[in-house]
Amino acid sequence: MESKETETNRRGFFKGALALVLGGLVGLVPALAGLTVLLDPLRRKGAQGTTVKVTTLDALPPDGVPRKFPVLANRTDAWNKYTNVPVGAVYLRRTSGDQVEALNVVCPHAGCFVDFSAESGRFLCPCHNSSFTADGKIASATSPSPRALDSLQVEVRKDGEVWVAFQNFKAGQPEKVPVA
Template identity: 45%
Template sequence: MNIIHSLTPPPRRGFLEKSLALVLGAISLAVPAAAGIAAFLNPWRQKTEAGQTLRVASLASLPLGGSPQSFPVIADRNDAWSHFPTEPIGAVFLQRIGESTVVAFQSICPHAGCGVSFDAAAKQFHCPCHGAKFEADGRRSGNPSVSLRDLDALDVEIRNEDEVWVRFRKFKTGTPDKIVRT
């Protein structure tokens, strides 16, 4: 007597393994894509490219005609996953050249990115890494100059008569042109 076997459904274990592999594959693609989208839409990143205008000092703290002074730049910072409240994001040099006129320079050396300091005796900015020098007004010094461009000047606003606000941006180093770093 012939025995007719009925068709059996595919083994359940194989089906579950395939499903799990599909889900894991989808997650492995979705996570980097989500991080990329979040980073692109991140408001801090957009503000950095455009330049955040931040309060850096009071006008009263800058003596008229005094030497450039270094001030930290403090801001809230967010990356794709976290919020970092009030962190230093850099430093600027401020110099008051008029009753209500202040100039600002990025403290990052445009040669290769070290931090410059101001030598009050020599009345020059100096970079410790490769010896670049800049005049007090930011012009590069030396013949030939180590740096391909002057110190990077930043836009300044005086608000409420005594608040010094700076549009803080960073720029590519090693280039003759001032190119905003994104």
């Protein structure tokens, strides 16, 4: 038969071991969360601020109606390097001759993609009904968007190649602040 003292010592040992295991688990949760963020493949680099060839002038109608184009660029994440993958989209509009304007398709209210309606001649956001004129300005006083559509720098190069400095901007604020 075991003595009372041995029994007490054993209980103390198990209590200590349990506290150690639980303490370790509690400490492990934030460590794993940090690791997940660090290894998240969505922490992609390489697309923002890149100047990419989007199309050529002959793909843009001379009547000033915007046309949507995907933007393809090289991108890297924690594990891989991707070549020529979609990183966003732009609306391009030929204003006169070889003058071109570019707008990011992302609505500055909360980040949905706007659509151009040829019928109304406006961009419409399907999420909360913001509307914008063909040159990107806010079209209605009831639009919840805090700013106009985000314009991007465009360059028409040799052989009519249309190059756009692609960039996303933070949603939900009146200022145009680039996303890193």
